[in-house]
Amino acid sequence: MKKEITRRSFIETSVLAGVGATVLPAFSQSFLNSKDQRSDLEVHIFSKHLQFLDYRDMADAAAQMGFDGIDLSVRNKGHVLPERVKDDLPKAIEHIKAVGFEPKMITSGILSIDEPFTKDILETAVKLGVELYRLGYYKYPKNKSIPEAISDIKKQLKPLSKLNKHYGIKGAYQNHAGLDFGASIWDIHNAFKVLNNGFMGCQYDIRHATVEGGKSWPTGLKLIAPHINSLVLKDFKWALVKGQWELVNVPIGKGMVDFKAYFKLLKTYKIQAPVSLHCEYNLGGAEHGRKDVSLPQKEIFDAMKQDIERIKALWAAVE
Structure with missing residues (x-):
């Protein structure tokens, strides 16, 4: 992977610009081992937003910003390409x-056991200690009814679930x-009723969930709570754009x-799962996974750091 920046320029433009390159490894390790720096909400940065960095600088940046880990993109146009996994x-x-x-x-595009790199990705990931992967997205074919489509999706999920059990991931x-499978929480619940191997x-x-559910999202959360094994955090608003x-x-x-209500329910349901932070607002192209970002790196890092600080503050404020 081609380096987009030098290690020294990375340090000079990072959120901790005063930290020299010669002390970075020791700083990163001590930062991560300090319990008082952590939140009991384990937040990983989605590496899609750091694809303008190579692997080493991505990891260093995530550590400096205060994340607990990295949700690594292992898919087409990702940090790791499936054919090179x-x-x-x-x-x-x-x-x-x-x-x-x-x-x-990690985040993958896997949908079936029959895809070319499914087994390569899962085998390699498990050997390296990865515990969880996100799938790709199933589409609703125009020539099938919704029940028929969900039945077909179940036929793909069931053997994939068995393969997961085989590998231990x-x-x-x-x-x-949107319009694909999973826009409605009820879609996922319906399909997962037959997948009880954990x-x-x-x-x-x-x-x-808020976009699709409006004020009813707590009902969907309660429904799917037993199946939740990871979380994504991000925010949005409706705005009038050119009419x-x-x-x-x-x-x-x-x-x-409504993060306060959401975090309260997570604590009520005792949902403890790793979190992936998605930064999809304007970050000079980093929000789309571009490698040639148009904003200074320090601005991107500062924005991400503010996100994680708000998350931890909101989480701590909820009893």
């Missing part, structure tokens, strides 16, 4: 571990607003997601 995933995990992180989660399907669950996304109402992604706490 055997060679590149070990390299990425090596740097993730070097700053004291455990490689708990958990799969997670993200609820995502190796396939839901990556619950409160932003998308049309559109969804606009914003930093954590600046939008319509």
Whole structure:
């Protein structure tokens, strides 16, 4: 992977610009080992937003910003490409571990056991200690009814769930607003009723649940709670753009997601799952996973750092 920046320029533009490159490894390790710096909500940064960095600088940046880990993208146009997973995933995990992180989660595009790189990804990930992967997204075909489509999706999920059990890794399907499978929490619940081996669950996304559910999202959360094995945090608002109402992604706490109510329910239901922070508001292209970002790196890091600080403050404020 081509380095986009030098290690010295990374340090000079980071959120901790005063920390010299010669002391960075020791700083990162002590930072991560300090219990008072952590929240009991384990927050990982989605590496899609750091794809302008190589593996080492990505890990260093995540550590400096105060994250608890990295949700590594292992998919087409990701940090690790599926066809190179055997060679590149070990390299990425090596740097993730070097700053004291455990490689708990990755994001894939996997939908079936029959896809070319499914087994390569899962085998390699498990060998490196990865505990959970996010799947891709199932589409609703135009030529089939919704019940027929869900039946077909179950036929793909069931053998994939068995493969997960074989390898000892958990799969997670993200609820995502729109017209595909999983926009409605009831879709996922319906499909997961037959998957009771504990190796396939839901990556619950409160932003998308709020978009689709409005004020009813707590009902969906209660329904899917037993299946949640990971979480996604991000925020949004509706805005009038050129005469049309559109969804606009914003930093954590600046939008319509009711984090106080949400965090209270997570604590009530005793849902303890790793969190992936998605920064989908304007970050000079980093929000889309671009490698040629248009904002100074320090601005991107500062924005992410503010997100995690708001998350931890909101979490701590809820009894």
